[in-house]
Every structure is written in C-alpha cells, then in structure tokens.
Amino acid sequence: xxxxxxxxxxxxxxxxxxxxxxxxxxxxxxxxxxxxxxxxxxxxxxxxxxxxxxxxxxxxxxxxxxxxxxxxxxxxxxxxxxxxxxxxxxxxxxxxxxxxxxxxxxxxxxxxxxxxxxxxxxxxxxxxxxxxxxxxxxxxxxxxxxxxxxxxxxxxxxxxxxxxxxxxxxxxxxxxxxxxxxxxxxxxxxxxxxxxxxxxxxxxxxxxxxxxxxxxxxxxxxxxxxxxxxxxxxxxxxxxxxxxxxxxxxxxxxxxxxxxxxxxxxxxxxxxxxxxxxxxxxxxxxxxxxxxxxxxxxxxxxxxxxxxxxxxxxxxxxxxxxxx
Numbered sequence: 560x561x562x563x564x565x566x567x568x569x570x571x572x573x574x575x576x577x578x579x580x581x582x583x584x585x586x587x588x589x590x591x592x593x594x595x596x597x598x599x600x601x602x603x604x605x606x607x608x609x610x611x612x613x614x615x616x617x618x619x620x621x622x623x624x625x626x627x628x629x630x631x632x633x634x635x636x637x638x639x640x641x642x643x644x645x646x647x648x649x650x651x652x653x654x655x656x657x658x659x660x661x662x663x664x665x666x667x668x669x670x671x672x673x674x675x676x677x678x679x680x681x682x683x684x685x686x687x688x689x690x691x692x693x694x695x696x697x698x699x700x701x702x703x704x705x706x707x708x709x710x711x712x713x714x715x716x717x718x719x720x721x722x723x724x725x726x727x728x729x730x731x732x733x734x735x736x737x738x739x740x741x742x743x744x745x746x747x748x749x750x751x752x753x754x755x756x757x758x759x760x761x762x763x764x765x766x767x768x769x770x771x772x773x774x775x776x777x778x779x780x781x782x783x784x785x786x787x788x789x790x791x792x793x794x795x796x797x798x799x800x801x802x803x804x805x806x807x808x809x810x811x812x813x814x815x816x817x818x819x820x821x822x823x824x825x826x827x828x829x830x831x832x833x834x835x836x837x838x839x840x841x842x843x844x845x846x847x848x849x850x851x852x853x854x855x856x857x858x859x860x861x862x863x864x865x866x867x868x869x870x871x872x873x874x875x876x877x878x879x880x881x882x883x
Contacts, residue, residue, distance in 0.1 A: 591863065765777045832844075
C-alpha cells in the first residue's frame, strides 16, 4: 500500500501515549503517569484537532471557500498557528489577532505560514475600549470578538473560527482525543489531568471518558487569578462569571477536582520532565504535570494509570526562558 499522504491534514490526531518512567522514578511514584504528547500533531499542538474540525465542517456546509473567505481568529498562540498552517494548506487568507505577552516565535510561525498577524494592543477598537473601561482587558477583547462575529454574520467574507464559543472545539476532543485515550489504554484509566484554556479539551475528553466509565476521575488545572506567566490557560474558579470559559461554565460537573498551579511549580515540572524523560513541553503542560503529581502519590492510584495531556512543545517558549 502507498504511504504517501496528500496533505499534513491527514496526520492530525492519533498522537502517542507515553509512560513517563523517569518522572515516576524521580518522584517515587507507584502510579503510572501516561502522557498524551500532542506536539506529535503535524503543526505541533493539540489545537490542530479543533481547527481542522471547525474548518472542514464549515467547508462541508458550504459556509467557506478559499476564493471568498478569510479565516480569522483571536488567540494566545497555538490556535492561531494551526489556523495559519491549515489555512495555508487549503489556500485561505488568514488574519490573526494575537494576545499580547505571547512568545515571539509564535508570531513568527504564523507569519511564516502567510498569515497577517496583529497584536491586539495595536487594534484601534481595543485601545478605545480600554480607555472607556478603565483598562478592563476582558471587556476590550470582547468588543473585538463581537465585531468579528458581527462582520461574519453580515457576510463580509470572513470566517471567525471563535474557539472560545464554537461547540466543535469540545466535540473534536470528544470524538478524537477522548476516543484515542480510551482505545490506547484499553479503557484502563483511573484519572485524566488537563490544564484549562478554552475548556474544550477537558470538556470533550471528560464527556467521552465518563460515558465509558463514570468512575474515571477528571482533574482540571488552572493558574492563579493574577498569573501572567502561564499563557494559554485561564483561571476559572476565582474570576467573575463572565470570564469563565463557556465549556466549563455550561457543564461544571465535567471535572471532579481542580488545582491552582503556581507558575514556578509549573515551570519546574516542565524543566524536570525534560531531564527525566526528554519530553520538551510548554507552560500549560508543566501545569498539567504538576497537577498530576498532586494526585499520583495517593494510595488509591497505586498501580493505576493517570493520563496527563501535554498540549504543545517547549520549542515555542524558548524566547521566554522556560528552560533557562
């Protein structure tokens, strides 16, 4: 049989599940730590899954086509990279609005794929709203997002990927990430740990796994409310209701326990992982690993599998001194 692929889109998903023997030894664990290493997706992160699903569903429904549509997204990085790359594969123009504070190499990657990248601090609507709301950043970005939604509804030739609100975000993880975890472990999962950004990963994975076995423990990991280091993940327990990701807000029972990861603990976990198992990950993966370690020493998990989801590669954070 030919093993020639027609596009990198055919390589999205089916990422490896790897046992972290080095971490287990370093921390004297009796449980088994299994890492879902999502940087094996072709564009390098878990966001390849949701972007491909959203774009291809829109194509099947006749909503978009390369000759008339510009793909647009507001992002802290990985989703924008996936939109830029998959857009390039399919021939779309791409406009990315990039959150301030994200690493330089992320913007470089998007531009390499041909996307137009605008830091949100340079968007006039953002500046005006910041002045009107006494620098309320969330209110300002919501103005930008609503502007994009309005433009899409008005038929201006844009398609707003809108990962925060698009239901296909969680559905993609239900159908692929969750299913792969179940299949790769033959259903032998005691717990799964994930950091929370849009909430799509933990929502989809939890829904799938708990449909199969309601006793599987789902653990969510968030940063502190004032954290400015762990980009890409968000606090959801100590913020106003309007700032809680919709995937968490609409279904709070999807997780059984949560941990608030100090940034220094997440960074140390990522650094340790690189040394013990040669798995190079980013900040959110470090936070998830730290969360997994919090439950891994409990006797109830001795000899059992704890899955931890690593969304991306540490190569996207080298300029932020993650490994200095």
